[in-house]
Amino acid sequence: MKKIGDIATIGFALFAMFFGAGNLLLPPFIGIQVGSHVWITILAFGLTGILLPFLGILAVTRSGETFNDLGNRVNKNLASLLGAIIMICIGPLIALPRTAATTYEVGILPSFPTSNPLWTSLVFFIVVWLFAIVPSKVVDLVGNVLTPFLLIILTILVVAGIVHPTGSPSAAALSSTESFLLGFTEGYQTLDVLASVIFASIIIAATRAKGYHSIPEKNAVVIAAGVLAATCLLFIYGGLIYLGATAGIQDTSVKRSELLIHISNSVLGKYGSLAIALSIALACLTTAIALAAAVGTFFSRLTRGKLGYKLLVTLTCLISAVLSITGVDNIIQFAYPPLAFVYPIVITLVLYVVFFGRLVTWKSPYIAALIASTIVATCNVLHILGLLAPKQVAVLNKIPFFSYELGWVIPSLLAFCITWGVGWIRNKPARA
Template sequence: MRKLRDIITIGFALFAMFFGAGNLLLPPFIGIQVGNHIWITILAFGLTGILLPFLGILSVTNSGYDFNDLGHRINKNLAAILGAVIMICIGPLIALPRTAATTFEVGVLPSFPNSNPIWTSILFFAITWLFSIVPSKVVDLVGNILTPFLLIVLVMLIVVGITSPVAAPQEGLLLTSESFTLGFIEGYQTLDVLASVIFAGIIISATKAKGYERIAEKNKVVIASGALAAACLFFIYGGLIYLGATAGVEGTDMSRSALLIHISNNILGKYGTLAIAISIALACLTTAIALTTAVGTFFSKLTNGRLGYKLLVTVSCLLSGVLSVTGVDNIIQFAYPPLAFVYPIVITLVLYIVIFGRFVKTKLPYIMALMASTIIAALNVMKIVGILHADILIWFNHIPFFAYELGWVVPSFVFFVIGLCVNNYRKNIQSVR
């Protein structure tokens, strides 16, 4: 019974860590585009928005106790460099400011149109700081207090919307194949894989703190908690996509935040704005707490304690608060190129460790795969910022899936195989000698 209670607490905490502002805004907007292609889109979104982050947790669990153990399986310097880049991206530079900015624009501004984002940011990060300053309590506070409120509001919105839909799903703007592609790519853009390899350390530490010291027992609790979080995410994502498809909105002129408010008002009436404000605030706050804790823990360990955890948490909150007042759109516009670079690299690391980690112990194949992903990711960023000549871009579009920002898939596998062949060749040479 105690084990089940711990799994529920940790699973709810993990769900809340993943379920941030973008996760709430993306699915309804997908729904209005796919119309009656709901289920195929939910499946596609689940593959990249749920399965990949779960594999990220699994890759760290199979490698040790945190992201450093995962990185060390490839190269001793990789964990420090890649981990720092990830933490800067999902921490005070991009994701943390976005949580406060979204809380203001969707959760506060509709009800208080004359409010100032500075005061919202101060209050938001003051609460984040209070919850994050004692890291050992983060999982229990988030899992036992904040997440149940978040789930209640979202489940109420989805259940009422499903039982009493505003409109029937209309013919989608996209074909079935295009709906699948949209769901797949949008799930890819949630960026939860980046967070998963960092959050895994928090979840594993919480599991150990609850007395699960043996590796087999620890892994069972972490995997079961991850499965619970994945199930919650699947229900919420699927429900929100359905609400978008049945919102009675034609076209994509409406912004994501306006669409969410429109849906909540239609389903819950005058209480809709309040309900969605609470949902946004809780979703953003739980994610901000998890990210702030992760930033403080990671850089404190990276500097061997020379920079204290509490100092790092404080600086992270202050910097995020300053950047958050620039607004969601500006943050997203600024964030896209760096995230488009680091995301394929992390996905390659996660997938290849999960799929091949038990069978391929040598490092060269993984290094080769990561090199290929890095090169393709750099080319993709050059395409995004517009510094690739049109003639060159046409040539690169011949790389499978490059046009869909998935060009790293085939080259990384080819380079992985080349690495395996080189290893086998070396072994054969050594055996002959």
């Protein structure tokens, strides 16, 4: 029974860490675009928005206990550099400020139009600091205290919307193939893979703190918790996509926050606005607590304790509070280029370690795959920033899936296979 309870606590905490406000706003907006193609879209969104983050947890678990253990499978210096870039992106520079800004703009501003974002942000990060300042308590506080409320609210919304839909799925302008691609690419854009390789260390540490010290026991609990979190995410994501499809709104230019509020009010009546406000606050708060704890843990280890965990969490909260005042739109606009660069690199590392880690043990194929992904990602960022000539863009568009921001897939696979093949041929006499 204790093991089941521990899995539930860790699994619910992991769900809440992944499920930020962006994850709440995105699925309904997908739903209004795909109409009757709901199920194939849910499948596609689940592949990139749920399965990939789960593989990120699995990659770290198979490699050791932290992101550094995963990165060391390729290069020690790469692990530190890439880990630092990830932490800055999902920490005080982008993701953390966005949680507070979203809470203000979606959860507070509609009900209190004269409120000041400075004070709401300050209160938000004081709460984050209070929860995150003791790292050993983060998982228990999030898993046992905050997540149940979040899941209850979202479950009520989803179940009520399924039992009493406000409309029927309309005939979508998109084909089934286009709906699948939309779900796939939008799930890819949740960016939870970046968080997964960092959150893994928190989850593994919590597992050890609960008495699971052997590798088989630790891995079993972490994987079971990951499956539970993935199941919860699939239910909530799928339900929200369905609610969007049956919302009766055809205008795809509607703001995502307005769509969510409309759905909630249509399903829950006068309690709809309150339900969304609480969901946004809890979703943002749980993610922010996990991110602040992850930043403090990572940089404390990176500096070998020269910068203390509590100091780092405090600085992270202060910087995030200041940046959050700039607003959600400005943060998202600023975030796109750096995330477009680092995300393909992390996905490449995760996928190749998970699928080839036990078969290919030397490092050169992984390095080659990462170099290929880095080159394509760099070209994509230059394209996003408008620094490439039309002829150069035309050449890049010839790379398979480049227009879907998946241009790294084929080049990295070719680089991996060619390097592995060359290494296998060179080492063949030694094996004989």
